[in-house]
Amino acid sequence: MIENSFNRRGFLKVLGWGGATVALSGCGNTSVEDGKEFVTSYVQTADYIIPSIGTYFNSTCAQCNAGCGIMGRVREGRVLKLEGNPKSPINNGKMCGLGQAGVQAHYNPDRIREPLLRTGDKGEAITWEKALALINEKVGGVKAENVAFLTGGVSGHVKALLKNYLDALGSGHHYVYEAVAPSIMRAANKKAYGVEMPRLHLDKAKVIVSFGADFLGAWISPVHFSQQYARFRKADKGERGVLVQVESKMTLTGANADRWLAIRPGTEGILALGLINALAAAGVSVPGDVVGAVKEYTVDRVSKDTGVSAEHIGKLAALLKERSPSLIIAGSAVEGYAHGSQNATAIALLNQVLGNVGKTVEAPSSVPFPQMAPTAGNRFALQALNDNMAQDKVKVLFSYGANPVFTAPASMKLKENLKKVPFKVVFAHYMDETAVEADLVLPLNSALEDWATAMPEYIAEGAQLSIQQPLMEKLYPGTLGMGDILLALLKQRRPEEYKGYEDFYSYLRSAMVSIKGALGGANEDDDTFWDTALSRGVVKLVGAPVNISSNASAKGLVVPAPFVEDSAYPLHLIPAVSASMRDGRNANEPWLQESPDPLTTIVWDSWVEMHPKTAAKLGIVEGDIVEVASRSGAIKAQVYVFTGIHPDVISMPLGYGHEAMGRYAKGVGVNAFKILDPIFDKETGELAMHETRVKVSKAGQRVVIVKDEGPAGGNQMGRKIAVRMSSSKVNLSEEV
Amino acid sequence: MYCFLRLSVLLVGLIVSAGSYAVNAVQPLTTADDLGPKVEQPIEFPxxxxxxxxxxxxxxxxxxxxxxxxxxxxxxxxPPLQKCIGCHQSIESVRETPRIKKLFEYWEAKKAVPxxxxxxxxxxxxxxxxxxxxxxxxxxxxxxxxxxxxxxxxxxxxxxxxxxxxxxxxxxxxxxxxxxxxxxxxxxxxxxxxxxxxxxx
Structure with a gap:
């Protein structure tokens, strides 16, 4: 409503005249520019390279650990766009938004371009020779046990080289750290099924009950699960699968569910045991010891503890009894508590009682080359490293593929402990929070200009080695690949063994060719095998099947009673892992900041998700800046009022709030990792991410939230375009 | 005012009809000339x-x-430089001329000609x-x-x-x-x- 004299018509007039002026000055023959631009040709090229026509090369996505196959469209020597590789059984030619943003990691203006050595507060550019010689000197000057190597999840030939380097040093201190990995679930799976990561067959299930697993958004291998989910929803023969999502904060998967059940945080295990009890009562054959263990979990008690109504529990049990096989998934919401292991075990037990093990929970196959098998990261590794640093046991620290200064809770005092390490080497793409603390920063090639192999932890069937090959020449001559750096470091220690390899490419090629028999190339000559492998981007491995067992037992399984109210810190904080931001490693890619969060549509900022009832109680409306305080710290962010969350819970996305890293990440939002309380899972010692209790108070300001949905919020501008119905009115039992 | 409008409509009609008559006959593709500026090239390609x-x-x-x-x-x-070299490596008669020498300098340095x-x-x-x-x-x-x-x-x-x-x-x-x-x-x-x-x- 523009009410001053400069009205809309006047505005259009000015716009029209402005446009005409631009047109007059801009058009005409003068814009044919002869002899101003260069048209640089190739020196040598292949016949299939035609200017202006894209050529596709296969590679592997490095944006997350799922290891999807990608193909990059390359034109005039530059990679322009990424697509999914149809030959990769993980993603079958599909791709997610996070993967698409891979080109922005490559062309990012904030990439480090040369090795930097700390002099005072500044980084001084040095040569690679000097940098590598310095590492050799520093590593040689300390005892091997005082050298620590911190990495994210690693696999393939880089992992093999890394192990060889650590062996050459005589040190076994390799800490594999992932901030948001499902590490408690892995441990529980190992106990229940004998394998850490069974293959889930969503497409074979008729009912899926997902306890907070965001398998369509950010959980393990979302592109793969999305395709399975599509088949589950529209089965070739038979009925459409029913998805029930049980969680305290709605995820993308929860938004897709037939029934979304808000549960009191941490009581997922109680509901699972209650369902076993209800199933036993309904006549499903349940082992006697299990019946004994769950008999106290009556519907009334479970309903009281979990906040899920008795009617819904009954319907869910009926649904599970009626439709088999089903699949129960334990997601990050289950394992984020001090009793996370018990929660996950209770859910494994429910799967076993329902007879899903071997049907929808299947055995993975073994990996024929264990030295290349993926090493999955966990949070315990960082605590162990942190303790050792605090006790001055670490003299030289390498950090690769991890940003612990950003992802460690403030209570760990990691930044302070890092200062005790005399020499810190950080391999990095950006000057992130950890690189800023380093003594030596070594710039890495982007994933689109580097050689590597990867073995994803989760593969649908069999085993495979994914090949990452450069899609274009290096943008900056001063960067190096991780494989090349490790090879150079190994040449310092074991020159006889490695002197034959000029660079990582020649090492990789000869390593692959030497095992070509196992990689399906026994009858091909070396060049044919190698070229075929590169053009496919994926090499199948023949792995032996692993036995899966049904070991979950009720013995010793105690799921504690739900939380007692904490009057000082009345709310639970759920740190949300969003499909774009994850743990924040890709925060400097503006497409990811710009793409709206699927549920709130917020861009370029953090937010506090809050139930309308809670907001009303605290006198808060959308856009209020609030202080979220835990026992470990406080941060401020804007409130988004949202019905898809339990009233006892608030949620903040992870990955925002960088203090360094680059122009698109720095200063955008707040870092929710920082205020997590140091509470750990009792069995595995992993940080319990969902245990933090907080209090919320208004900070005084109010802002307009920048989001895609209209100013009236999710109520469709009051126009009632799509009919809204409360979930208790939906009769899911009609599906049975 | 009105008659001007009528006149202009008439004129437009005339031009259009004359134009459509002209278009009906197949004509050679004529091209007006308009010489552009001289452009300096790294090699004066003949x-x-x-x-x-x-x-x-x-x-x-x-x-x-x-x-x-x-x-x-x-x-x-x-064309890629290899195309030039493909022929010129076997044309001995001009091998030592300044332009070809320059061409081979680019080739040996593996640099594209700008x-x-x-x-x-x-x-x-x-x-x-x-x-x-x-x-x-x-x-x-x-x-x-x-x-x-x-x-x-x-x-x-x-x-x-x-x-x-x-x-x-x-x-x-x-x-x-x-x-x-x-x-x-x-x-x-x-x-x-x-x-x-x-x-x-």
């Missing part, structure tokens, strides 16, 4: 020597032998070489040099190529409004597309 008539000492090489992308892509492209663009349309214009070459050379059997020459002029008489045609929108349209046979044997005629989005995408 188009006349390569493509010129034999009588004038030319080798009569087909344009598309070097500009091989023109028929397959929207851009004609510059040619300057001579025909550089503004970025909001999309000109497709493939469509024109396929139409004129392959469908209508026009001589290659004539077809290329519609826009590039008589390159076979030049050393370093120089723009001869205006390459303005009006000049493009002047040709696109004219009818020409659909292919070499057909009596059916058509004209080039005149939709804005054909070039401004």
């Amino acid at each position: 188009h006349d020597r390569h493509a010129g008539d034999a009588a004038k000492g030319g080798m009569q090489i087909n344009c598309m032998y070097c500009h091989t992308y023109a028929r397959r892509s929207i851009v004609a492209g510059i 040619w300057k663009k001579v025909h550089d349309l503004p970025d909001f214009v999309r000109f497709n070489h493939e469509r024109h070459i396929q139409r004129f050379v392959f469908a209508q059997n026009k001589p290659v040099q004539e077809a290329c020459g519609y826009c590039h002029g008589d390159v076979k008489t030049m050393t370093v190529a120089r723009r001869q045609k205006p390459l303005s929108m009006g000049w493009c349209v002047s040709c696109h409004q004219k009818d020409h046979p659909v292919d070499a044997t057909s009596t059916k005629t058509t004209h080039g597309p005149n939709d804005c989005w054909q070039c401004h995408k």
Whole structure:
């Protein structure tokens, strides 16, 4: 409503005249520019390279650990766009938004371009020779046990080289750290099924009950699960699968569910045991010891503890009894508590009682080359490293593929402990929070200009080695690949063994060719095998099947009673892992900041998700800046009022709030990792991410939230375009 | 006022009808000349020597032998250096001339020759070489040099190529409004597309 004299018509007039002026000055023959631009040709090229026509090369996505196959469209020597590789059984030619943003990691203006050595507060550019010689000197000057190597999840030939380097040093201190990995679930799976990561067959299930697993958004291998989910929803023969999502904060998967059940945080295990009890009562054959263990979990008690109504529990049990096989998934919401292991075990037990093990929970196959098998990261590794640093046991620290200064809770005092390490080497793409603390920063090639192999932890069937090959020449001559750096470091220690390899490419090629028999190339000559492998981007491995067992037992399984109210810190904080931001490693890619969060549509900022009832109680409306305080710290962010969350819970996305890293990440939002309380899972010692209790108070300001949905919020501008119905009115039992 | 309006309507009608009569007759594709500036190139490439008539000492090489992308892509492209070397490594007679020596210097350094663009349309214009070459050379059997020459002029008489045609929108349209046979044997005629989005995408 523009009410001053400069009205809309006047505005259009000015716009029209402005446009005409631009047109007059801009058009005409003068814009044919002869002899101003260069048209640089190739020196040598292949016949299939035609200017202006894209050529596709296969590679592997490095944006997350799922290891999807990608193909990059390359034109005039530059990679322009990424697509999914149809030959990769993980993603079958599909791709997610996070993967698409891979080109922005490559062309990012904030990439480090040369090795930097700390002099005072500044980084001084040095040569690679000097940098590598310095590492050799520093590593040689300390005892091997005082050298620590911190990495994210690693696999393939880089992992093999890394192990060889650590062996050459005589040190076994390799800490594999992932901030948001499902590490408690892995441990529980190992106990229940004998394998850490069974293959889930969503497409074979008729009912899926997902306890907070965001398998369509950010959980393990979302592109793969999305395709399975599509088949589950529209089965070739038979009925459409029913998805029930049980969680305290709605995820993308929860938004897709037939029934979304808000549960009191941490009581997922109680509901699972209650369902076993209800199933036993309904006549499903349940082992006697299990019946004994769950008999106290009556519907009334479970309903009281979990906040899920008795009617819904009954319907869910009926649904599970009626439709088999089903699949129960334990997601990050289950394992984020001090009793996370018990929660996950209770859910494994429910799967076993329902007879899903071997049907929808299947055995993975073994990996024929264990030295290349993926090493999955966990949070315990960082605590162990942190303790050792605090006790001055670490003299030289390498950090690769991890940003612990950003992802460690403030209570760990990691930044302070890092200062005790005399020499810190950080391999990095950006000057992130950890690189800023380093003594030596070594710039890495982007994933689109580097050689590597990867073995994803989760593969649908069999085993495979994914090949990452450069899609274009290096943008900056001063960067190096991780494989090349490790090879150079190994040449310092074991020159006889490695002197034959000029660079990582020649090492990789000869390593692959030497095992070509196992990689399906026994009858091909070396060049044919190698070229075929590169053009496919994926090499199948023949792995032996692993036995899966049904070991979950009720013995010793105690799921504690739900939380007692904490009057000082009345709310639970759920740190949300969003499909774009994850743990924040890709925060400097503006497409990811710009793409709206699927549920709130917020861009370029953090937010506090809050139930309308809670907001009303605290006198808060959308856009209020609030202080979220835990026992470990406080941060401020804007409130988004949202019905898809339990009233006892608030949620903040992870990955925002960088203090360094680059122009698109720095200063955008707040870092929710920082205020997590140091509470750990009792069995595995992993940080319990969902245990933090907080209090919320208004900070005084109010802002307009920048989001895609209209100013009236999710109520469709009051126009009632799509009919809204409360979930208790939906009769899911009609599906049975 | 009213009579002026009537007069102008009448005039427009006359022009349109005269124009449509003129368009009905098949005309040669005329091209106005408008010489562009001289462009300095790293190597003064003699188009006349390569493509010129034999009588004038030319080798009569087909344009598309070097500009091989023109028929397959929207851009004609510059041939890769290996193409120059492919022939010149076995032409001993000119091996020691200054231009060829310079060519081999680039080749030995494995560096691309930094040619300057001579025909550089503004970025909001999309000109497709493939469509024109396929139409004129392959469908209508026009001589290659004539077809290329519609826009590039008589390159076979030049050393370093120089723009001869205006390459303005009006000049493009002047040709696109004219009818020409659909292919070499057909009596059916058509004209080039005149939709804005054909070039401004």
